[in-house]
Amino acid sequence: MTLLSVRDLSVAIHGTPILHGVSFDLVPGEVFGLVGESGSGKSMTALALMQLLPHGAQAGGRALLNGDDLVALSERRMCGLRGREIGMIFQEPMTALNPVKTIGDQVAETLVIHGAASRGEAARAARARLDRVGLLADQFPLDRYPHELSGGQRQRVCIAMAVALRPKLLIADEPTTALDVTTQAQILDLLKGLVEEDRMALMLITHDLAVVAGVADHVAVMQAGRIVEAGVTEAVFRQRGHDYTRKLFAASGHVPQRRARVKDEPVLTVEGARRRYPLPRPPFSAPRWFEAVRGASFTLHAGESLGLVGESGCGKSTLARAILGLDPLQGGAIRLFGTHAVGPQMPNALRAGLQAVFQDPYGSFNPRWTVARLVAEPFHLMPTTPADARDRVGAALTEVGLTPADASRYIHEFSGGQRQRIAIARALITRPDVIVLDEAVSALDVRVRAQILDLLADLQDRHGMSYLFISHDLSVVRAITDRVMVMRAGEIVEAGPTERVLDAPEHPYTRELVAATPRIPPGWMEDTDAA
Amino acid sequence: MLRFVLLRLGSLGLSLVVASLVIFTVVQVIPGDPATFMMGLNATPEAVEALRKVLGLTGSLPWRYLHWVAGLLAGDLGTSYTYRVPVAGLVLERVQVSLPLTAYALVLSTALALPAGVLAAARRGRAADVTIMGVTQFGIAVPNFWFAMLLVLLFALRLHWLPAGGFPGWKAGLWPGLRALTLPAVALALPQAAILARVMRSALIDTLGQDFIRTARAKGLSQGQAVRRHAVRNALIPVLTILGLQFSFLLAGAIIIENVFYLPGLGRLIFQGITQRDLIVVQSVVMLLVAAVIVVNFTVEVAYALIDPRLRHPA
Numbered sequence: 001m002t003l004l005s006v007r008d009l010s011v012a013i014h015g016t017p018i019l020h021g022v023s024f025d026l027v028p029g030e031v032f033g034l035v036g037e038s039g040s041g042k043s044m045t046a047l048a049l050m051q052l053l054p055h056g057a058q059a060g061g062r063a064l065l066n067g068d069d070l071v072a073l074s075e076r077r078m079c080g081l082r083g084r085e086i087g088m089i090f091q092e093p094m095t096a097l098n099p100v101k102t103i104g105d106q107v108a109e110t111l112v113i114h115g116a117a118s119r120g121e122a123a124r125a126a127r128a129r130l131d132r133v134g135l136l137a138d139q140f141p142l143d144r145y146p147h148e149l150s151g152g153q154r155q156r157v158c159i160a161m162a163v164a165l166r167p168k169l170l171i172a173d174e175p176t177t178a179l180d181v182t183t184q185a186q187i188l189d190l191l192k193g194l195v196e197e198d199r200m201a202l203m204l205i206t207h208d209l210a211v212v213a214g215v216a217d218h219v220a221v222m223q224a225g226r227i228v229e230a231g232v233t234e235a236v237f238r239q240r241g242h243d244y245t246r247k248l249f250a251a252s253g254h255v256p257q258r259r260a261r262v263k264d265e266p267v268l269t270v271e272g273a274r275r276r277y278p279l280p281r282p283p284f285s286a287p288r289w290f291e292a293v294r295g296a297s298f299t300l301h302a303g304e305s306l307g308l309v310g311e312s313g314c315g316k317s318t319l320a321r322a323i324l325g326l327d328p329l330q331g332g333a334i335r336l337f338g339t340h341a342v343g344p345q346m347p348n349a350l351r352a353g354l355q356a357v358f359q360d361p362y363g364s365f366n367p368r369w370t371v372a373r374l375v376a377e378p379f380h381l382m383p384t385t386p387a388d389a390r391d392r393v394g395a396a397l398t399e400v401g402l403t404p405a406d407a408s409r410y411i412h413e414f415s416g417g418q419r420q421r422i423a424i425a426r427a428l429i430t431r432p433d434v435i436v437l438d439e440a441v442s443a444l445d446v447r448v449r450a451q452i453l454d455l456l457a458d459l460q461d462r463h464g465m466s467y468l469f470i471s472h473d474l475s476v477v478r479a480i481t482d483r484v485m486v487m488r489a490g491e492i493v494e495a496g497p498t499e500r501v502l503d504a505p506e507h508p509y510t511r512e513l514v515a516a517t518p519r520i521p522p523g524w525m526e527d528t529d530a531a
Numbered sequence: 532m533l534r535f536v537l538l539r540l541g542s543l544g545l546s547l548v549v550a551s552l553v554i555f556t557v558v559q560v561i562p563g564d565p566a567t568f569m570m571g572l573n574a575t576p577e578a579v580e581a582l583r584k585v586l587g588l589t590g591s592l593p594w595r596y597l598h599w600v601a602g603l604l605a606g607d608l609g610t611s612y613t614y615r616v617p618v619a620g621l622v623l624e625r626v627q628v629s630l631p632l633t634a635y636a637l638v639l640s641t642a643l644a645l646p647a648g649v650l651a652a653a654r655r656g657r658a659a660d661v662t663i664m665g666v667t668q669f670g671i672a673v674p675n676f677w678f679a680m681l682l683v684l685l686f687a688l689r690l691h692w693l694p695a696g697g698f699p700g701w702k703a704g705l706w707p708g709l710r711a712l713t714l715p716a717v718a719l720a721l722p723q724a725a726i727l728a729r730v731m732r733s734a735l736i737d738t739l740g741q742d743f744i745r746t747a748r749a750k751g752l753s754q755g756q757a758v759r760r761h762a763v764r765n766a767l768i769p770v771l772t773i774l775g776l777q778f779s780f781l782l783a784g785a786i787i788i789e790n791v792f793y794l795p796g797l798g799r800l801i802f803q804g805i806t807q808r809d810l811i812v813v814q815s816v817v818m819l820l821v822a823a824v825i826v827v828n829f830t831v832e833v834a835y836a837l838i839d840p841r842l843r844h845p846a
Contacts, residue, residue: 050748050749052745052748052749075753076753079751079752079753080751081751082748082749082750082751083749083750083751083752084751087749088749090742090745090746090749092742095741095742095743096742096743096745096746097743097746098743098746098747098761098765099743099765099839099840099841100764100765100838100839100840101761109747109750109752109760110750110751113750113751113752113756114751145840145841147840147841158746161746161750162749162750280844
């Protein structure tokens, strides 16, 4: 029995086609996964079904839900359907809730707005739904505000809101992308449970093949506004009939060729580093501190690639900032090439040997500077700007796969992957011995990510520099590092060779982290085709 | 919330102390002896000294400061050099005009601006929005005194609906008083309303782009319901900021309008005080106005916290 039947759905924004003839069916009690890279049209498909497309968008085709065509229904009828027949949750739980209303009011509103309950009944129903999504009354009374909740808890509120009226269809657009892996596992379990309990159909939109593998009954792969392959999840994963699907799979499990030549020569030593932040406090009371890093110690060797993993808020970026000399330490020591180097007074000569690449390929460049000026910026760390600065910029750009001619262009002319290449070129320009990569590939699509990982491996082979590779993504860390450290609540709880730590974790937290990481069943990937 | 209010009250008190110190220092330390000025060039030093004693200008600076503050707290603002009457009485008379006028103008401007801003944001880019934006542009550009004259020409001289100026005093009754303040209030309100409507519109447009509005729409709220139930309250913070500034500005800044309508307001009092070197008047009225601004800011901050629960925990 089909619940939703989508046929030839198309969307154009101001005349530019975005979706082309998208067709699929949803069945009650099943999870339908829609996967693809950013810009492939996954979210547009969902918004078209909700008639919540951005201004200037025009949808065509049909989408039948219980005989109603979602594409053609009037706005008034859609208001009656949204929330009652179709619930939707979104990617960013931090901003998805109204900050000035209590969570109880926001869940109850779904019932009130559809006239399904009086205020008192709605409040009781809200309580029941919040209990169901795991936010129990003693800890999460209805009068809590969103800012008092963590990201995972907020996503639970969003789910409670979306399923308050037990809709037949739930659309989840990247519901766990902004969450930590352990939280992601809990939210996915919750969604699966709701699907089974209420025989809902779940349309799960994600870029993460491993998430789909663990949850979806059926899957469709989208590329450039088209579904290129669809079917039962296991069959699609095993066969990989379409060329694009093959590329996507190859990229997501990509391990770059590395020839590790780690020398027994420490370049960066961190000894008992402590970093704390003052917390806001009322006047005349004792100062309070947040201990972000509590005594971290490790050594990075020449030519080594060292991973640092942990969930958000564990202190990994704080530690990186301290190593880069952006923040002072409150205890311990950092030695760079044997020299004591701590805090903002770090001499320029030392800084030149230590460069960084950050996560956001959009925010980490001054948009008014040319690429030449951006890449040449670290030269100010040297006593004099080298005479061949221009040539060096050109060479650095060539090394990261761009051309010297790109130097005269501006950053907005490049794609996300190209920008990250430029960030790497900027880090390379002073020929540093250590590069700190803080979530450097986290914002990239899988295929671009695979290319950047190859580039990093290649550069390390050629120049023998060391990487401190900070990431929340265990699969990336597995692909690019020799050793890995696991950080939790400001402490390094486990460290060792990457394969040993990830395959046979010793610390309970590492085990939890590894277990929560979604994975494509190894059997599904066996018949590796020579694509 | 109670803790928040108490803490804010504490900082309000502190601000008042600092403000009184600054005002006292500036007024007392700047050159120009009021006693010499009042007695004229030919006065004997003895006469000037006697006057200084009368005016409370003798004694050490700290003693004079404490004397002044104690007086303020007891409602004694000193005696005006020029009017030779207690400043408290002068100020009270003027406040009876300025405060109602300010409140009247603010109520008018808020009542006009908020609906206009909400309408413009909700109908963004359409005829209503374009019209409202055009009118507000005009409202900001037109000087209010010129606008006031047009109002007088139309409503007072031609239609004879409202008086052209002057203030009969509240003893004459509520209605004549309100009638006398209506045209000045309208003249003051319109430019303020134009600014406020624009702030409301842009704050609301920002809010409408937020994720939680999309969430509300996904729950089944219509665009109008999403605006009313979720967007407006979130957009009020910048609007309140501007309202607070406007109140402070209108209280003493209405001097041109007061002149146009022959209203005995605070603005004119302080202007006369400055031109006649009536330092006691200046010092006391400035202190009063600063206190008003501080109290308004306190009110605005409490209102912020009422609107947005995230601001209830003092940093």
